[in-house]
Amino acid sequence: MKDISVKHILGKRFSSLVLLLLLSTVLSAEDFTAHIKTDNRTPYVKEAVLLSVDFNQTNPLPVLLFQFKVLPSKAYRIHQIYARHDDTLHHTHHHNLYEIYPLRAGDINITFSLVKRVTNDEKVRYFASGDRDDFKKLDTTDYPVSLPPVQLHVKPLPKGTQLVGDFRLDYTLKKKQADAYEPIPLKVTITGNGYPPVLSHIIKPNKDFTLFSEKPITQIRHSQKGTHSTVTYPMAISAAHSFTLPETTLQAFNPKTAHSYTLTIPAEEISVTPVDKTALVDNVDNPKPLRVNWAWLYTLLGYLSAFIAGFATAWLMKQRRTQTRTQTHPLKAKIDACADEKALLALLMAQGDKRFEGVIGKLEASLYGNQKQTLKSLKQKAKEQLS
Structure with a gap:
């Protein structure tokens, strides 16, 4: 695998105040390593490329959090196939695995977005002390980090390939x-x-x-x-x-x-x-004399019977749905019992139910991102999926 390694290290000391201030800004981003690997830099169009991205905290003093994503592009398709995020305080480690499909021939740059979020133990404790009635936002200082793109030289397919x-x-x-x-x-x-x-x-x-x-x-x-x-x-x-x-x-x-x-x-x-x-031509020249045809009455009665049966079936189904809605789903009580967002996230992920994917995404964004929501509203959205 080819390897791009971006390591943030301490710069040289400068005597002037301006350079010292500049150095402190650099130091704020010099406490982790990023490793980006691909298994193939010269794929064919629509050939899968395995992309591995790792972030490891090297400076144990601050509390670090990472927000990372592969930026979308019309030149390729992205599928995240694995993610392991260990946000242990002072020892953060993220491992992400993606499948990239280039969609055109030529040189393609796969670009990234990374935000390093810095906080401390006191702010984490303050954040953890909140509950559903007293929500507290984690106070962080965010630093956009520039990562070099991964360049692929994509080979064309034989003409006519489907x-x-x-x-x-x-x-x-x-x-x-x-x-x-x-x-x-x-x-x-x-x-x-x-x-x-x-x-x-x-x-x-x-x-x-x-x-x-x-x-x-x-x-x-x-x-x-x-x-x-x-x-x-x-x-x-x-x-x-x-x-x-x-x-x-x-x-x-x-x-x-x-x-x-x-x-x-x-x-x-x-x-x-x-x-x-x-067989489509009527060969009878002299049809039988006209007589009373009661077929219309039988047809009418058939339609009335079908209508009554359909109405009765719909009414019974409505009554059954009404009875079903009055029953409380046992998972709602567990959702109400969750003391914090992490407990709620663990409960929903344990269900393995696709109905909770949207709520799980909002929980992760609230825990590790900037899209904060109250625990009460997140619980309500989770319970709505059970209705």
Whole structure:
């Protein structure tokens, strides 16, 4: 791994007062080290680059906190796959792991934002003494820290490449014989490691048949080993006459081996039974005499029965929801019992419930950032997710 190491060290002493003041400003940022590593500086377009960022406090005198993020850009996509933040007083250590996907060829700079927040033990104790009725903000002095960008030299993909990674393709055509205009289900699944294989379309429109398609179903998992994806394309085809479903070929490129390959859906012959037009003509010249037709009454009664049944079902469901809302969720009592934001954060993270992701983000921003909120409002937002 290539390594950028930015170390803040003490400068030389200066005799003049102006230089002494300048030196003290520099010293305020000279108490930690930052290490930025990448596993590849010359990737292909859409090839994953693993980015590791570490901050270690070296001066044990102050209490340090870090606010760091990779700045977004149209030139790349960012996925944070791991974070470990140890904010032990006087010994802060942050370890962050990101997956970066460059989106264009050429030189790309990955840029960062870092704010060092400095405080002391007395201010931390004062902050910790607050409760939900007496919220106290942690008093810090913030210093923006300039970090050098990580430059990637991104190589272009072979012309016509549609997928980047190591993938396989599976497809299922439900049947090869159908009546005229009968939809025939077709499912295509692409699975493997690499840039998520989400395409605008798999099979191109054709005048010989009608193609119906839905939004792809995606299952994407990011990890230190890369991105594993399973993308399913549900489709259906129909036609008035027999036709040939043409072969479809997808151009793929594996950046690990630097080799191109293809994924193919073979051609299929579809037999369609056309409509018998003679069956659509009424051959009876002398229909039976008119008589009273009670079918309308049966139809009306059927509609009334369906309406009454639907109304009754909706009323019963409303009563059941009303009864459900009157029951108190057991987690609400635990939320009310939390004495501080850290206890509330630990409780919500332990649930593993995606409904709390927004509240967890606000808790972290309130604890370690500048977006302070009262414990009472955060508890209320957490309980609202259980409604």
